[in-house]
Amino acid sequence: MSAPIIEFKNVKKCFGETVIFSDFNFKVEENEIVSIIGPSGSGKSTLLRILMTLEGIDGGYINVAGESLWHMPWQGQYVPANNKHLHKMRNHLGMVFQHFNLFPHMTVKRNITEAPMRVKGVSRAEAEKFAEKLLQLVGLADKADSYPNDLSGGQKQRVGIARALAMKPSILLLDEITSALDPELVDEVLDVIRNLVKEESFTMLLVTHEMYFAREISDRVCFFDKGAIVEEGEPEAIFTQPKEERTKAFLNAYIGQ
Numbered sequence: 001m002s003a004p005i006i007e008f009k010n011v012k013k014c015f016g017e018t019v020i021f022s023d024f025n026f027k028v029e030e031n032e033i034v035s036i037i038g039p040s041g042s043g044k045s046t047l048l049r050i051l052m053t054l055e056g057i058d059g060g061y062i063n064v065a066g067e068s069l070w071h072m073p074w075q076g077q078y079v080p081a082n083n084k085h086l087h088k089m090r091n092h093l094g095m096v097f098q099h100f101n102l103f104p105h106m107t108v109k110r111n112i113t114e115a116p117m118r119v120k121g122v123s124r125a126e127a128e129k130f131a132e133k134l135l136q137l138v139g140l141a142d143k144a145d146s147y148p149n150d151l152s153g154g155q156k157q158r159v160g161i162a163r164a165l166a167m168k169p170s171i172l173l174l175d176e177i178t179s180a181l182d183p184e185l186v187d188e189v190l191d192v193i194r195n196l197v198k199e200e201s202f203t204m205l206l207v208t209h210e211m212y213f214a215r216e217i218s219d220r221v222c223f224f225d226k227g228a229i230v231e232e233g234e235p236e237a238i239f240t241q242p243k244e245e246r247t248k249a250f251l252n253a254y255i256g257q
């Protein structure tokens with residue numbers, strides 16, 4: 001079997017005195033779709049933010065696509081990664097955020113082309129051509145020149161997905177991408193992800209409260225509690241277990257919604 005594309009080994013993460021992960025171990029295989037479900041405050045977003053290099057770690061190490069993400073071996077010791085290395089590692093990953101995080105002063109098209117042009121040095125013509133393709137994919141071909149404030153929440157999030165894909169990541173991180181949306185807008189966003197995985201192979205790590213979506217789309221579902229995975233398995237095995245065998249983690253996830 002090939003090496004996992006994501007691997008956390010003995011990872012420690014604290015915010016001040018608060019320990020989020022004390023000894024966290026986790027692997028994701030290439031092209032695997034993994035959902036993370038768990039109560040508020042259990043460390044799900046922190047996990048994605050660490051992978052996206054938006055947060056550092058306090059111990060252990062993480063491999064992404066065969067390379068150390070945060071700490072680099074140097075003369076037999078692990079030292080924090082430099083900016084050039086983080087930059088390179090970020091190219092493997094794309095993230096879609098709960099609150100869209102679009103630039104309000106830029107058009108939809110600019111929101112999508114900005115990172116490929118600035119970070120990857122892609123030409124404007126090439127970035128715009130790809131942006132048009134992505135806008136078609138998310139059903140917003142007619143919104144290229146609109147500003148985020150003129151879009152509905154669902155449309156904003158579809159731009160968020162297009163923006164993440166613009167960097168051609170091999171790993172997509174989705175952080176509760178529908179939880180800021182009105183219920184009637186949830187499916188238009190989930191449909192984009194459904195179509196995406198039908199057409200292309202992706203490694204995807206999604207934090208979600210949408211149980212039916214996790215069940216439908218994932219190869220593996222992980223229940224998180226207090227910075228640890230307390231239950232995991234194929235969705236059909238987990239979601240079809242008899243009522244009396246349901247674990248505390250599973251029930252908590254439902255109650256936590």
Ligand SMILES: Nc1ncnc2c1ncn2[C@@H]1O[C@H](COP(=O)(O)OP(=O)(O)OP(=O)(O)O)[C@@H](O)[C@H]1O
Nearest residue numbers: 015016018020038039040041042043044045046047
């Ligand atoms: N930048 C930060 N500084 C201090 N504490 C933080 C920071 N980010 C997160 N935390 C704390 O770390 C814990 C885990 O937060 P995290 O956002 O990862 O949880 P979560 O499982 O994603 O929760 P939710 O489902 O509510 O989004 C929480 O107690 C949170 O308050």
